[in-house]
Structures are given as C-alpha cells and as structure tokens.
Amino acid sequence: MRLLLLAVLRPHTGNAVTAQRVRDHLEAAGHACVLRDASDFDSQPDVADFIQAAGVEAALALHLHRAGRLLPGHGVPFGIIFGGTDLNEDVNDGEKHQAMGRVLQEARFAVAFAESMKEVACLQWPHAKNKIYVQSQGIATAPNAAFDWNAFLQRAEIKQRADEVCVFLLVCGLRRVKDPLFLVDAFSEWHREEPRVYMVIVGPEVDPVFTREVKAGVRRAAGVRLLPEMAQGDLHAALKHCSALVNSSVSEGMSAAVLEAMDLGVPVLARNIPGNAAVVTHEVTGLLFADPQEFVQLAKRLVSDPALEKGLVARGREYVRTFHSWQMERATYQHLVRTLVGCAED
Structure with missing residues (x-):
C-alpha cells in the first residue's frame, strides 16, 4: 500500500519526531509511506494533484486542522492523529471547529494520545466518538554516547x-x-x-x-x-x-x-x-x-x-x-492502517 503521511515537519519539533516514528511503524509493515510537510500544500487541489501523481492509495494526517483539512474529498481513505493544539486551541475558533468536524466525518479513524484528549474530541464532535482510539505515544530514547x-x-x-x-x-x-x-x-x-x-x-x-x-x-x-x-x-x-x-x-x-x-x-x-x-x-x-x-x-x-x-x-x-511502549504503538498503527487497506480494496 502506498500511503501519504501529512504533518507539519518543523525540524526538532514533537510533530516531526512523532511523524517520523509513525512512518517507521508503517514501513516496517511493508507499506510505502510518503512523508510530506502539510505546509508545502496551499490547498486541497494541490494535495489532489500530488495524490494522483504519486499513486497514493490511502493517507494519514497528524493534527486534525493543520494536516487533516487537506485530505477530505480526494477519494482515498484516511485516518487522523490528533496533535494537541487542534483540541486545545483550534476548537475555540468557529471556522476551524467546523472544518475539523467535516474532516472527522470522512476520516475512517482518529487517534488520541490520552483518554482526556478523546473526551475533549467526543464532546466537540459526538458523531465521531465511535471512531476515536486511544494510543499513547511510544518512546524509545537513544542518547549520543559521544556528547560533550x-x-x-x-x-x-x-x-x-x-x-x-x-x-x-x-x-x-x-x-x-x-x-x-x-x-x-x-x-x-x-x-x-x-x-x-x-x-x-x-x-x-x-x-x-x-x-x-x-x-x-x-x-x-x-x-x-x-x-x-x-x-x-x-x-x-x-x-x-x-x-x-x-x-x-x-x-x-x-x-x-x-x-x-x-x-x-x-x-x-x-x-x-x-x-x-x-x-x-x-x-x-x-x-x-x-x-x-x-x-x-x-x-x-x-x-x-x-x-x-x-x-x-x-x-x-x-x-x-x-x-508508552513503542512496540505497542507500532502494533496499533499497523492494525489501523490495515483497515484503510481494506477500504481501498473495496
């Protein structure tokens, strides 16, 4: 399966690290995962052109507004990973709130990092409560032994x-x-x-x-x-x-x-x-x-x-x-993406 993973990829930020880790999980399952910066796309038509040119069969977005708003309407199944500011800040903006609700209507699943995040999302968009999963971030640290x-x-x-x-x-x-x-x-x-x-x-x-x-x-x-x-x-x-x-x-x-x-x-x-x-x-x-x-x-x-x-x-x-086992995180994302594979084959 050829997957598009959209996220805001500012270097050395939490979003970028999480996106790279999720990409590794998906590639370990044999998928071809194309990681792209959501900031590179100005509009949904830009994403549509990329999906067609790259042969994308399914997609995943990290951050419901910054990345997720670019995915609806392209005919490819997709899932969402909540970022944090989408639930803590963007929900207070009426226009963004509506846009995120539309994304969740079309998304096949959404992932929250904690039960508290899921509760916020369910309160804001009750129609999506049955498609929201909780998966904590997986952590695997590797200090540089040569650090001075x-x-x-x-x-x-x-x-x-x-x-x-x-x-x-x-x-x-x-x-x-x-x-x-x-x-x-x-x-x-x-x-x-x-x-x-x-x-x-x-x-x-x-x-x-x-x-x-x-x-x-x-x-x-x-x-x-x-x-x-x-x-x-x-x-x-x-x-x-x-x-x-x-x-x-x-x-x-x-x-x-x-x-x-x-x-x-x-x-x-x-x-x-x-x-x-x-x-x-x-x-x-x-x-x-x-x-x-x-x-x-x-x-x-x-x-x-x-x-x-x-x-x-x-x-x-x-x-x-x-x-916060990265092995458990890997198993969860690989399972959820298999549900997208099934959607794409239907």
Whole structure:
C-alpha cells in the first residue's frame, strides 16, 4: 500500500519526531509511506494533484486542522492523529471547529494520545466518538554516547565547573503556547540566591516575532540561557546530565520531551495543565506546578532531597516503559492502517 503521511515537519519539533516514528511503524509493515510537510500544500487541489501523481492509495494526517483539512474529498481513505493544539486551541475558533468536524466525518479513524484528549474530541464532535482510539505515544530514547557536557555548558555560557552546577532544561519550540518565559523571572531570583542553578531553554525559533521577545527576556534574566535546537541524540544526552526536565506550556497534547526525560531517568517538573497531568502524577512520576513560585519551591525540594529524586526517577521510568511502549504503538498503527487497506480494496 502506498500511503501519504501529512504533518507539519518543523525540524526538532514533537510533530516531526512523532511523524517520523509513525512512518517507521508503517514501513516496517511493508507499506510505502510518503512523508510530506502539510505546509508545502496551499490547498486541497494541490494535495489532489500530488495524490494522483504519486499513486497514493490511502493517507494519514497528524493534527486534525493543520494536516487533516487537506485530505477530505480526494477519494482515498484516511485516518487522523490528533496533535494537541487542534483540541486545545483550534476548537475555540468557529471556522476551524467546523472544518475539523467535516474532516472527522470522512476520516475512517482518529487517534488520541490520552483518554482526556478523546473526551475533549467526543464532546466537540459526538458523531465521531465511535471512531476515536486511544494510543499513547511510544518512546524509545537513544542518547549520543559521544556528547560533550562541558562543551554544552560552554555554549550556554555557564562558567562553573560541571560538578558545581544544577541545570534545569526547558525543551520547546519558541512559540507562545509553550510559554518559555513563564518561569524566567522567578528562576532568575533563585539564581541570585543560589548561583549554581541555571535554566537552559533549548528549541527552534518557530515564531520570529515571539523569538525576539524570548531573546530579550532571557538577556535580562540572570541564570537563564537560550540555545538553538539540538539533534535528538545530543538532546537526550544533555538531559541525562540535568537536574530536571521542565515543561511550562500553556497547553500540550502529549509532550514527547516529558516522556523522553522519564525514560532516561531524569526528573520532570511540568506545568499543571491537562496534557501534562495525563502523564505526570504529582509526587509519583514527577512534580506539577501551578505558578512560578511553586515551581521554585518544588525545584529547591528536588535538588535537596535525593530520596525524592530517586523515587520519581524509578516510578517515571516504569510508567513510560509500561504505558508508552513503542512496540505497542507500532502494533496499533499497523492494525489501523490495515483497515484503510481494506477500504481501498473495496
């Protein structure tokens, strides 16, 4: 089966990593999977031309609005994977809400990363509830064994010795929904009290206007650094040297960075929003904070309590390996795509 997989493929973003992983799952089942950036297509006719030229027999879209809106009306069966912002943000836009409902009417199936995401989708589009499946993201980390932590600290302009610093790593694309400035002022105050603590923000410059705001905010903040995106293996290796992975997003579908940190044995400090609370149980698999002051309190507790860190790491790793198996994810997508194959043969 020749499949089209549509997603927004900004480098080093969660969508791109997920799309590449799903493509691997489908190709492992013998399908020819053509991965294309939804941003490359201006309209449905552009997609229609591509489908015909490439001999596409079925399709899959990651993100109900950004990619899914391009698939209806082409005569090929397709499925949808919810992204996160489609359910958390786009549903509040009337025009997008209607467009996404039309996509779900024609889609053969839809995949949500968590039960909470499925509940939101069923509430918004009750007609689709019987075609929505829940499959958590599968995680398989692979740190770069040759990674140089001292070189990383030098790039971040951290001059203390490696064994003298505590680094909190915030991994995100620079866009408003990720809210990377949420903790900056409070963290800066903590750094002035305790100069060994640093927060390093790592991620691609997704929104140019907002990126300028972030850079200006970081320049004013003591103890906070900003670095560009990193290759996944290097990022995983850097995480293993950090005191914690931080997530400060306003909304999330399911943060791959949070799950990867758990898999690598790194504590997680995440903002208490539905997408994070779906995978982080407070004081069990990680720590959830509501505001910057609570973040600092919890971060101080984490670095001063080895028993707390040890327990969070052990339970977080066990949770990911139990509920976020990439083998289970592979089996689910291969099964769902077989249903598309049957549709295409009818």
